[in-house]
Amino acid sequence: MYNQALSDSSLIGCPHCDLLQRLPALEPGESARCPRCNEELWRRKEDSLHRPLALTIAAALLYVVANTVPMLGLTVVGREAFTTVFGGAEHLWYAGWRSVAGLVLFTAVVAPGLQIGLMLAILIGAQWRRPRRWVGTLLRYYPAVSVWSMIEVMILGVLVALVKIADYAKVIPGLALFALGALIFLIAAIESSFDPRAVWERVEWVEKAAREPATGKNMTEVN
Numbered sequence: 001m002y003n004q005a006l007s008d009s010s011l012i013g014c015p016h017c018d019l020l021q022r023l024p025a026l027e028p029g030e031s032a033r034c035p036r037c038n039e040e041l042w043r044r045k046e047d048s049l050h051r052p053l054a055l056t057i058a059a060a061l062l063y064v065v066a067n068t069v070p071m072l073g074l075t076v077v078g079r080e081a082f083t084t085v086f087g088g089a090e091h092l093w094y095a096g097w098r099s100v101a102g103l104v105l106f107t108a109v110v111a112p113g114l115q116i117g118l119m120l121a122i123l124i125g126a127q128w129r130r131p132r133r134w135v136g137t138l139l140r141y142y143p144a145v146s147v148w149s150m151i152e153v154m155i156l157g158v159l160v161a162l163v164k165i166a167d168y169a170k171v172i173p174g175l176a177l178f179a180l181g182a183l184i185f186l187i188a189a190i191e192s193s194f195d196p197r198a199v200w201e202r203v204e205w206v207e208k209a210a211r212e213p214a215t216g217k218n219m220t221e222v223n
Contacts, residue, residue: 014039048195053123055193059116059186066179067109072158073172074165084176085109085154104154111148112183118142119190126199136203139196146191152184 010023016039023032028046033039070082083091085108092101118138125135155177162171 012041014041042197045193045195045198048193048198049123049126052119052190052194053127055186055190056116056120056123059183059190060120062179062183062186063113063116066176066183067113069176069179070174071176071180072162072174075170075172076168080172082172082174085180107148107150108154111145112151112187114145115142115149115187118145119194122199123194126202129202131199131203133203135199139199139203149187151180151187155180155184 011020012023013020014034014037017034017037019034019036021034021041023042026032026042026044028044031043032041034041067085069084071085071088073080073082086105089101089105089109092098092104119142122135122138122142125131125138158177165171
């Protein structure tokens, strides 16, 4: 047995006051609000699939650059040392700050990679006329992953550290630092241009075989 989705996808329950209502047809840029509590129910975004796809591809390229080239370099008494994002977590691990190293690795490397990867898979799958069920499944778990993506927190911590050590060593910003800064704005642009409802409405939740009516093979012919 399968749960049956409503055939009318315009019906929506207000997440704030639970009022069941029907969304009107909206033009790009327009929004619908709940008549009871004035909560915004949906804002239709212009080109909500192709634009975030282009931004996500750019974010994926920047993510690769940010994690493969040096992020920072220090020059002290003529000696230079460079490190990457992963290298910073590795130094923390060997210095005994293993819990901090794990958090840095997960929030600055693993979670952003998963966030970009999930969004890329969702947007590619959403290009089909009827996106498969796995597209909706990825979309369901995407918010849990994006919550842990904290590149901006790491960048803020790096900037604070640079200010404190500026009097003791010469700091050399690497390409990865600028790539991470650009990545923060790209991820924000992806979030603001992507419309999850445009995907939810088109996902094929039930397998085709389960939706097809019984055929003559499953029926007894009556003469």
